Amino acid sequence: MFRKFALLAVALGLGLLSACALVSPEASFAPTHPQELPQGRPTCSECHGTERVKSTQKQFAAFDHTPTFVKNHKFAANQDPGTCAACHAPAFCSDCHGGKTAMLPSVKLADRPDREMPHRGNYLTMHRIDGKVDPTSCFKCHGRANNEKCSACHK
Amino acid sequence: MRQHTQVALLAALISATAGAQDVSVYSTTMAQMYQQNVPGFDKANLLPATEYLAIDATKLGSDRLSLHLYGWGYTDLQDQSTIGGKTAGNLTYGYLQYNFDQANAVIKAGRFTVNQGAGNEQVDGVSARTDLVNGFYVSAFAGTPVIFKNLDSYPQFDLAFQRNITFGARLAWRIPKMGELAVSYLQDGTATPSLNVNDPVDYTRRQMGVDLKLSPWSMLDISGRTLFDLAKHDNLLPGTDTSNIAEHDYSATLKPLDSLSFTGSFVERNFYAYYAGSTLPNLFDMNEKGLFRATGLSATWAPLSGFQIVADVKRTDREEYGTATRAGADLRYNFTKAHVLTGFGYHKINAFNVIQVDARVPSYSISHAEWRAWAMVESGKLSATIDAIRLHYSAAATNPFLYGKAFETQLVGSVGYQAATSFKVSGDLSVEDTPLYQKQVMGILKLEYRFGFSFKGGK
Numbered sequence: 001m002f003r004k005f006a007l008l009a010v011a012l013g014l015g016l017l018s019a020c021a022l023v024s025p026e027a028s029f030a031p032t033h034p035q036e037l038p039q040g041r042p043t044c045s046e047c048h049g050t051e052r053v054k055s056t057q058k059q060f061a062a063f064d065h066t067p068t069f070v071k072n073h074k075f076a077a078n079q080d081p082g083t084c085a086a087c088h089a090p091a092f093c094s095d096c097h098g099g100k101t102a103m104l105p106s107v108k109l110a111d112r113p114d115r116e117m118p119h120r121g122n123y124l125t126m127h128r129i130d131g132k133v134d135p136t137s138c139f140k141c142h143g144r145a146n147n148e149k150c151s152a153c154h155k
Numbered sequence: 156m157r158q159h160t161q162v163a164l165l166a167a168l169i170s171a172t173a174g175a176q177d178v179s180v181y182s183t184t185m186a187q188m189y190q191q192n193v194p195g196f197d198k199a200n201l202l203p204a205t206e207y208l209a210i211d212a213t214k215l216g217s218d219r220l221s222l223h224l225y226g227w228g229y230t231d232l233q234d235q236s237t238i239g240g241k242t243a244g245n246l247t248y249g250y251l252q253y254n255f256d257q258a259n260a261v262i263k264a265g266r267f268t269v270n271q272g273a274g275n276e277q278v279d280g281v282s283a284r285t286d287l288v289n290g291f292y293v294s295a296f297a298g299t300p301v302i303f304k305n306l307d308s309y310p311q312f313d314l315a316f317q318r319n320i321t322f323g324a325r326l327a328w329r330i331p332k333m334g335e336l337a338v339s340y341l342q343d344g345t346a347t348p349s350l351n352v353n354d355p356v357d358y359t360r361r362q363m364g365v366d367l368k369l370s371p372w373s374m375l376d377i378s379g380r381t382l383f384d385l386a387k388h389d390n391l392l393p394g395t396d397t398s399n400i401a402e403h404d405y406s407a408t409l410k411p412l413d414s415l416s417f418t419g420s421f422v423e424r425n426f427y428a429y430y431a432g433s434t435l436p437n438l439f440d441m442n443e444k445g446l447f448r449a450t451g452l453s454a455t456w457a458p459l460s461g462f463q464i465v466a467d468v469k470r471t472d473r474e475e476y477g478t479a480t481r482a483g484a485d486l487r488y489n490f491t492k493a494h495v496l497t498g499f500g501y502h503k504i505n506a507f508n509v510i511q512v513d514a515r516v517p518s519y520s521i522s523h524a525e526w527r528a529w530a531m532v533e534s535g536k537l538s539a540t541i542d543a544i545r546l547h548y549s550a551a552a553t554n555p556f557l558y559g560k561a562f563e564t565q566l567v568g569s570v571g572y573q574a575a576t577s578f579k580v581s582g583d584l585s586v587e588d589t590p591l592y593q594k595q596v597m598g599i600l601k602l603e604y605r606f607g608f609s610f611k612g613g614k
Contacts (some may be wrong), residue, residue, distance in 0.1 A: 011180070022287045023258050023287060023288070024258040024259075024286035024287055024288055025258070025285065028254065033252060041382070045583070052332075056337070057330065057335070058334065059370065059373055061373060062376060065461070067455050067465045068416065068453070074270070075380075077270055078366065079327065079368060081270070082259055089181070089209070090225065092183055092249065093212075097268065098227075098245075098247050099247060100247070101204045102207070102228075103185075103187075107187075107585075107599070110542070110569055111541055111569035112531075112540070113529035113530075113542040114529070115186050115271070115340065121546070122563065122565055122587050124379070124592070124593070125591045126546070126563075126587075127555070129523070132476050132506075132521060133521070136426070137427075137440065138427055138438075140438050143430065143434070143435060143588060144277075144432065144434050148238055150437075152238050154438040
């Protein structure tokens with residue numbers, strides 16, 4: 001029995017050492033952008049040009065906050081959350097992606113019409129239309145939330 | 156997690172911030188005032204007060220250790236404003252994070268949201284990621300899904316789909332001067348034993364994702380992912396035709412000039428595979444076999460500094476319901492010297508024959524047009540915004556959900572005063588006239604505090 005445990009311990013130790021050898025030796029990306037940015041959507045490539053973000057192999061232009069980037073930001077947030085975190089506090093994401101929210105993001109941030117917000121206007125009427133056209137877009141936020149407000153009508 | 160355990164954990168986490176060298180606190184206190192007047196329901200005078208609180212405490216003993224908390228609570232000062240009672244609260248996230256100074260390695264423990272190729276989960280658990288040699292990196296998580304429990308007065312059957320554990324991992328390869336390719340996996344555990352659910356169908360999710368971002372030239376960017384449903388689905392009848400591909404979601408952007416870009420997008424989702432793991436099956440029917448497909452094209456043009464126009468068209472096809480086309484444009488202009496930002500948008504949605512919605516009304520149009528105009532202005536410590544939205548429904552007479560009303564209007568105005576760097580007071584007034592609510596006026600008083608050393612916050 002002792003031999004089995006010893007062999008297992010040696011195997012685990014060797015596995016751990018191998019795993020450590022696989023870890024990149026490079027320094028981590030800066031946790032905070034060194035300069036404060038002006039208000040509004042930043043264009044990273046304005047200052048960084050065609051340079052690549054060292055830790056991501058992507059050009060800074062890939063993070064320019066263009067209308068397309070804002071619409072498809074899920075891909076950047078998925079692949080490079082560390083780059084987002086250099087400028088955005090975690091609470092920024094929770095303005096919309098709260099899981100369970102106290103009120104609509106567009107009501108909470110009614111004084112920011114420049115920001116893309118889901119469900120602007122009185123969405124209760126519109127959701128019956130959008131839900132017919134594309135219910136899969138509802139699923140992304142509500143499908144795993146077990147939202148009691150949905151259950152009140154959708155029994 | 157039980158409520159008193161959550162409170163104890165929250166208290167322990169907040170007290171831990173006392174040892175931090177840098178603490179940032181973001182607080183927003185809001186009081187809403189409005190009268191709800193919905194056909195078929197009693198009138199209600201509503202005065203809910205809501206508090207949002209976020210804390211980021213860094214350098215907790217070590218420069219690399221930090222604590223992050225975000226939650227909200229509200230109470231109704233008059234009539235009950237929502238389902239579930241006159242008070243409610245939620246801890247959206249609360250976790251300790253350790254950032255290593257090498258390999259972008261990070262470890263998290265607590266409540267957090269996972270966002271990876273397969274898996275967009277809010278969990279109570281742990282996660283870790285690190286860069287590997289030769290451009291590879293790996294991330295993984297495991298934990299208990301955060302349960303949004305139904306009200307006691309409602310059937311608890313949704314919880315039959317809640318699992319006791321969920322875990323996943325993602326392995327990515329960053330190709331120099333090219334982009335990133337990744338493969339990810341997500342799996343649920345077994346049904347939560349305390350729910351005492353005896354369901355013959357195994358709804359355990361097993362999903363695999365492939366995602367990519369390729370930019371071989373600076374003028375071209377391709378992003379997207381494909382999600383596969385690997386679950387066995389033993390409950391299906393032999394010969395049932397379903398696809399294991401839950402989702403394709405791709406977009407490609409071509410930028411021939413600095414001021415001009417074109418984006419094409421393609422989305423396809425198979426309901427049966429895509430809805431796997433839903434905790435709201437009465438809304439997202441996991442037995443639905445339909446297919447949704449959308450193709451879109453947009454052009455962004457910025458001919459002048461501060462001016463931008465985006466024109467877009469998108470066609471959607473849903474097998475059971477029909478086809479819709481959305482086309483229009485959005486404009487933005489920034490009068491930099493005057494500190495004024497404005498926007499205007501118009502979209503027309505054509506969807507003439509939505510089918511099989513109601514036995515009494517088998518087909519009706521949901522075509523409509525959307526207008527939007529907004530402006531923001533700043534002058535010293537004062538700020539003001541206005542946002543106007545107008546919808547025109549084409550077939551109000553035949554759509555049973557519009558109560559014969561063809562127009563919907565909402566106007567929101569806001570005035571703010573930045574009393575100090577860390578303190579702002581503002582008031583919003585919203586006036587709306589909709590098919591559902593008829594006329595409604597809502598006032599909001601908002602107090603925002605921001606204390607701390609960090610300038611993050613996401614403006």
